[in-house]
Amino acid sequence: MLAVKNVSFSMQDKQILHNLTFSIDQGKFVGIIGPNGSGKSTMLKIIYRHLKQTSGVLTLCEKDLGHFAQKKLAQELAVVTQETPVVFDFTVRDLVMMGRTPYKKWLASDNQDDFAIVEDSMRLANVQHLQSRTFNQLSGGEKKRVILARALAQQAKILILDEPTNHLDIEHQYQLMDLVKGLPITIVAALHDLNLAAGYCDKLLVMKDGALYMEGTPEQVLTEETMKQVFQMQAGVSRNPFTQKLHLFFYTEHEKGLGKN
Ligand SMILES: Nc1ncnc2c1ncn2[C@@H]1O[C@H](COP(=O)(O)OP(=O)(O)OP(=O)(O)O)[C@@H](O)[C@H]1O
Secondary structure, eight states: OOEEEEEEEEEEEEEEEEEEEEEOOTOOOEEOOOOSSSSSSHHHHHHTSSOOOEEEEEEEEEEEEEGOHHHHHHHHEEEEESSSOSOOOOOOHHHGGGGGGGGOTOOOOHHHHHHHHHHHHHTTOOGGGTTTTTTGSSOOHHHHHHHHHHHHHHOSEEEEEESSSTHHHHHHHHHHHHHHHSSSSSSEEEEOHHHHHHHHOOOEEEETTEEEEEEEHHHHHHHHHHHHHHOEEEEEEOTTTTOOOOEEEOHHHHHHHHHHO
16 A cells, blocks of 8 residues: 655755665554654654655555645545644634545535534544633643544544654553554554554564664564664563463563562
8 A cells, every 4th residue: 555665864964764665555553663763753754745755765555655636645644743733723623623624625614524524533532522622722642632533534544643642641542542443544653662562553664773674563573682682672572461462571681680589
C-alpha cells in the first residue's frame, strides 16, 4: 500500500535519514521504534508530506506520493502528531467536524452523513462529553483524543500516529491502542512504549541513527540483543501471563546489583 524506497533526508547540511527502504501492507498495524533522535518523527513527516525527502521515492497505492492533490491526500491519510495544529479556539465538536473538510466543496455546509460520522468519531475517541468545550481548555490527554477523533472523522485509509499514547493515562493508552487496532485501516505509529508496540503491532521497523536497523514481527525484533544494540538497555523477554503477548522487562546492571542480598 505504502512503499518507501531509498529515502534519505538532510537538513542544514546534516543527514537525518539514510537510505530507508520498507513497505507497509494494507490493513496492518506497523510500529516505528527507536531511541530519541533516531529519525522516527522525521520519517513520519515525510510520509504525511510535512517534509520532502532529499532523495528516494514514496508511493501510495503505487502512485507517487508527491503527485497527490492535498485534498485527495487527506482522504487517504490522516495524522495525529505531537504538535497539535490548532490555531483557533474552536469547540471540540467544530474541530472534529474539520475532519470532514477533505470531502467538501468550497463553502458546502455539513450534511447528515457528516454529523453522524462526527458523532461516531467522538464516541470512539471517548470525547463526546467534551464536545461543547473549547480545545484550549482541555488537558494534554484530552486534546490528544480530540485530535484522534478529528483524524477518525477524516475516514482515511491510513492513520499516521506520532507517539499516540504520550500524555494519556494508562487506561486511555490501552483504550487508544484497542481502538486503532480495531479499525479496518492501515496504521503507522511511532511508539516509545515497547510493550505496547509488542502487544499491538503486526510489524515493527527499528530505527537507529537515522537508518532502518531491522524490521520484522515483534517476536523477531524485540530481543535482548536488539534492546542492547539499539536502546543500550538490558532486557528480559517474556510473555504477559494474562494476554500471552510478548512482554519486555528492563533493568540496569546497577538495579540488578541492588536486588542481590
Ligand atoms: N528542524 C530540525 N533541524 C535540525 N535537526 C533536526 C530538526 N528536526 C529534527 N532534527 C534532528 O533529526 C534527528 C531525528 O529527529 P526525529 O525527531 O525524527 O527523531 P525521533 O526518533 O522522532 O526522536 P524522539 O524519539 O526524541 O521524538 C535528531 O537528531 C534531531 O535533532
